Amino acid sequence: MSFTAEVRDELSRCEPVCEYCNLATLAALVRVSGTLSITGEGRRLAVTTETGAVARTMINLTHTVLKLKTTLTPRRSVLHKVRNYLITLPEQPGLDKALVLLGILDRKGRLVAGVPKHIVARPCCRLAYLRGALIAGGFVADPKGDFHLEIAVSGEELARGLARLIEEVGVRARVNPRRGAYAVYIKSAPDICRLLAALGAARSVAGVEDARAMKQVKNNVNRKVNAEFANQSRTADAAQHQVELIARAHALGIYDTLPEALRSFCDLRAAHPDLSLRDLGEMADPPLSKSALYHRVLRLEKLVGER
Incomplete structure (x- = not known):
């Protein structure tokens, strides 16, 4: 299992602090990994992911928070030989209300560009939203090689909104455009540890700290040898x-x-x-x-x- 998968799995198992935290996590999952389609049969929300933690969290929260039906389709990419999952919320009673509740649409049916304010009204919910975004679109490099954390999203307003939420944890995140999307990223080991600790990924923090300590020992030895x-x-x-x-x-x-x-x-x-x-x-x-x-x-x- 990659380090990113380990982080996602640990974050997906974090317990909510308040009754709205699960909604915030689900809202970020849907916003980062989801696609809203409007056809003659109505609206349909689909989330595609290669990570079992994302699929599991998406289905569990959709059932418990929204009380909506989902369909799960395991697939395998012919080109990359990688398994992925398609989670679909088909047209059904309550879907339109859920899209507004999740901050995907406003009350007039328009798409919401940034982080929905009503979702992140509480400090714990802001952390839950960041947790969901990292589970859905996050990447954390193996700390044995490099220190790098990023969240890839499709819109600039959402990216800058996530960066502002991260700054509330005391961590500065940068935003860069990348191949038609935006990356919210951190390259400092202490900042990565601070963010992961705030989000509840204590085991992952220990992994980063261990790798950091080992690198310091190696660097000290190399300096002395040189x-x-x-x-x-x-x-x-x-x-x-x-x-x-x-x-x-x-x-x-x-x-x-x-x-x-x-x-x-x-x-x-x-x-x-x-x-x-x-x-x-x-x-x-x-x-x-x-x-x-x-x-x-x-x-x-x-x-x-x-x-």
Whole structure:
């Protein structure tokens, strides 16, 4: 099961807070995944989904909240070899009233463009509406790979309405047009966790947090490895430079005229060309500090440079 399917399944099992929360969840499900058709036989509402959680939630809430009949048709895409479900609310007594109640149509029979205000009048119902939208059109990337949550909807007003509801949770969501639709998306792991927690997906939050912690551990290890590699490279470059200075001193014929302290450093470096100055100082007799050896390197550079 994909991480998106896990999130949808967990959200579909959340209990309502008030008597209107189920209506809000159903309204979002229908609005995001539904299609309203008007034919000579009347109105027909159809919801197509590839997710069992959406189909199950849609049917259960339609029966319990609206008391309407539904038909379920399992199908399989010939092209993509994927099972999907068609849930249909055919023309029946009470359907027109239900469409108004769900905020799909207003009282004059016109389509409602944004989030219906009467559906999200209560804070708990606003969360229930977001829950339904995420169940119906949501995508949550596997946090082991990337942090990304989005809800795809067909209208800009609805997308911006959902973004405003998300902002009430303390999370900033962006809206982008995408192939004739709109995506409400979040790319921050803390924000994704905050939203999922507010919607009641505690198990999914734990999954994101675990993946985030693992990534932090890996990043810290990589930073330390990179830093160590960089230090080793600098040490090797510095040691090579010192060996070249010693060779230059020999070539100029000044090696035997160097002060004893410098010659002892040169002999030590020639014997151990790969050690850092700190390790080299520990091998000196008596031991010398890194700073003391560094000043001898500077003195050697000056003497060689004067020739």
